[in-house]
Amino acid sequence: MLLNGTGDVIDDYEYPATTEELIDEHGDRTLELPNGSETVGDVLARLESETFESPEDARFAIYSAVSDKAVGRVGYSDRDPTPVGSPYSPDAVSF
Numbered sequence: 132m133l134l135n136g137t138g139d140v141i142d143d144y145e146y147p148a149t150t151e152e153l154i155d156e157h158g159d160r161t162l163e164l165p166n167g168s169e170t171v172g173d174v175l176a177r178l179e180s181e182t183f184e185s186p187e188d189a190r191f192a193i194y195s196a197v198s199d200k201a202v203g204r205v206g207y208s209d210r211d212p213t214p215v216g217s218p219y220s221p222d223a224v225s226f
Contacts, residue, residue: 135161137171141193142186150180153189162193167200174198 137160144156158172177196183189213220 135163137162137193138190141189144186144189146186146189147182147184148189149182150175150178150192153183162197164197164200166202169198169200 137157140157140160141153144153154172154175158170158175160171161168162171162174171193174193174196178192181192183192
């Protein structure tokens, strides 16, 4: 995810800050994601209203609320076996 300078303005903002304050101030900033882009306002609007005590809190909230446009391949995991019946499971091989 490319924050396009959003991280810097979030770091420089005065805290504590509410979700609404961040949307008003930085909501039009664009985040470039692997499969498209979203604005900070769209991302933060997915969250319930809260007060961020630090830039790290705000940054983690943004990271946690981005859509599946931030996911490389939906349904892919190199750590877990593919669930039975998943449309992402590989074709069965018979020996």
